[in-house]
Amino acid sequence: MLRLAAALGALGLAVSALAAEIPSAERRSGYDFMSRETRAMQDDDTANPAMLWVLEGGALWNRKTGAAGRACADCHGDARASMKGVAARHPAFDAGRGRPVSLEQRINACRVERQQAPALAYESRELLALTAFVARQSRGLPIDVAVDARTQPFLDAGRALWERRQGQLNLACRQCHDENWGHRLAGSVIPQAHPTGYPLYRLEWQALGSLQRRFRNCLIGVRSEPYEYGDPALVDLELYLKWRARGMLMDAPAVRP
Amino acid sequence: MAETLISVPPRARRGEIVEIKTLISHPMETGYRRSQLGARIPRDIIRLFVCTYNGAEVFRAALHPAIAANPFITFSTVATETGTLTFHWTGDNGFSVKETAEIRVE
Numbered sequence: 001m002l003r004l005a006a007a008l009g010a011l012g013l014a015v016s017a018l019a020a021e022i023p024s025a026e027r028r029s030g031y032d033f034m035s036r037e038t039r040a041m042q043d044d045d046t047a048n049p050a051m052l053w054v055l056e057g058g059a060l061w062n063r064k065t066g067a068a069g070r071a072c073a074d075c076h077g078d079a080r081a082s083m084k085g086v087a088a089r090h091p092a093f094d095a096g097r098g099r100p101v102s103l104e105q106r107i108n109a110c111r112v113e114r115q116q117a118p119a120l121a122y123e124s125r126e127l128l129a130l131t132a133f134v135a136r137q138s139r140g141l142p143i144d145v146a147v148d149a150r151t152q153p154f155l156d157a158g159r160a161l162w163e164r165r166q167g168q169l170n171l172a173c174r175q176c177h178d179e180n181w182g183h184r185l186a187g188s189v190i191p192q193a194h195p196t197g198y199p200l201y202r203l204e205w206q207a208l209g210s211l212q213r214r215f216r217n218c219l220i221g222v223r224s225e226p227y228e229y230g231d232p233a234l235v236d237l238e239l240y241l242k243w244r245a246r247g248m249l250m251d252a253p254a255v256r257p
Numbered sequence: 258m259a260e261t262l263i264s265v266p267p268r269a270r271r272g273e274i275v276e277i278k279t280l281i282s283h284p285m286e287t288g289y290r291r292s293q294l295g296a297r298i299p300r301d302i303i304r305l306f307v308c309t310y311n312g313a314e315v316f317r318a319a320l321h322p323a324i325a326a327n328p329f330i331t332f333s334t335v336a337t338e339t340g341t342l343t344f345h346w347t348g349d350n351g352f353s354v355k356e357t358a359e360i361r362v363e
Binding site: 055 | 263
């Protein structure tokens, strides 16, 4: 009952708490909320099941594909050097599209334009594997998305989505993750929603999943119609969350409960 | 082909107890779930995992539908001699994956 009361209280207080961004000293990654066992699973590369996707991604990186008959490695070489920090900088502005693109979209753009291969489906094993392999090269690096005149409107749109109440439960992302983090929702701790570890292995999914899968989970949770994978609104939200987590260290591919 | 991750200490003292960790990608579909159209999703699990050390069996595990996807199996054995550890997973639909790792005993 206390939890219910707290949640209802939060709904009432939401209007007055518009400026309730989490101070940088209090920011905590989802890792900090996990049990000792789940942390141990993430920290050990031979116990972290996400490393299975990284292995597969490494094989895909070197495999020639498409009409151009080129592998990622043919242009980008050793991913340990060329992909270092790339995941920490995405979503990044793409001049051709005139808007920020997610890491998955960047990989697919490369496939279509340079390898002349069909784009990989969102959440397909191959796309998750390549994304995990690229994201792995940013482990331990601070999140650093570029915010300038070109990306500012998209960052603002992402923030607006974060703060907008939606769904039958009429909840905004902010109400849980800015204002009630650390409290419990149905027995689980509400984290601050910093996207440090995506794509990540979620024990509940028993598989690797993208940040957009996580968004869609939350949207369905508040009984709202989820956006499709790759929808510009979700990319804007990714950009906002990456900016919100600026300076935090990447721990991709992570494990979460 | 299923991806595997195996951790065996590359070298050990004779008589030392060594920890071995194995991880394999597999959906471990229970056979109890139904699709959105109500059709039963057939069972697809790993049934057996066996580890041999220079041909002698040192560990065996039978797996069942309640085991999560991507099974992580860890166990220990005594380092007796330099040689090869062989890991063999078998299961439904003819699933069979064999991997090896070397251990050097001094």
